[in-house]
Amino acid sequence: MNNTFQTGRRMKHMINGGLLAAALSLTACSSEPEAPAEEAGTIPGMTIENPRMVLNAIEGNPAAVYFDLKYEGDRGLTIRKAEVAQAGSATLHDYGEYDFKVQMMEALPIPLTNGTEVEFKPGALHVMAFEPSADLKPGGTAEVTITVSGGGTHTFDAEVLAAGDERAGGEEG
Numbered sequence: 001m002n003n004t005f006q007t008g009r010r011m012k013h014m015i016n017g018g019l020l021a022a023a024l025s026l027t028a029c030s031s032e033p034e035a036p037a038e039e040a041g042t043i044p045g046m047t048i049e050n051p052r053m054v055l056n057a058i059e060g061n062p063a064a065v066y067f068d069l070k071y072e073g074d075r076g077l078t079i080r081k082a083e084v085a086q087a088g089s090a091t092l093h094d095y096g097e098y099d100f101k102v103q104m105m106e107a108l109p110i111p112l113t114n115g116t117e118v119e120f121k122p123g124a125l126h127v128m129a130f131e132p133s134a135d136l137k138p139g140g141t142a143e144v145t146i147t148v149s150g151g152g153t154h155t156f157d158a159e160v161l162a163a164g165d166e167r168a169g170g171e172e173g
């Protein structure tokens with residue numbers, strides 16, 4: 001999975017240039033077959049399974065969001081950021097070795113091409129939701145939005161689980 005992420009930074013320029021070219025050609029050429037209409041809050045080809053938010057054992061401490069993402073769109077994209085409606089802020093986190101310790105850090109941009117599957121799970125990639133609202137209770141839902149290169153967004157609901165809930169998934173170590 002790791003080598004998927006290394007191309008992230010390099011793709012930044014390519015994607016920005018590509019989008020500009022795409023926008024220009026749209027106005028220039030109206031005989032092209034129309035792309036399927038993009039629904040707000042949905043990225044064509046992206047599916048999210050098993051979305052869940054695991055609260056911290058200490059109320060008010062950051063919560064983690066996990067899910068399985070599959071992308072089957074034709075356009076190459078990069079996940080830029082994630083937001084949680086019921087949290088003060090959110091960051092894409094991954095685990096990596098830093099200062100001789102394995103610890104959480106901001107994730108590199110995550111490139112998506114047709115067929116990419118990315119598992120956000122305990123001990124690996126996750127969305128860290130800071131300052132979670134006190135309204136987030138086990139059994140409730142959190143609204144999560146992923147933003148990709150070009151500004152497209154994908155919004156989904158994640159079930160809220162208590163700290164230590166076994167449905168958080170992922171084996172230790």
Ligand SMILES: [Cu+2]
Pocket residue numbers: 093094104126127128
């Ligand atoms: Cu984290």
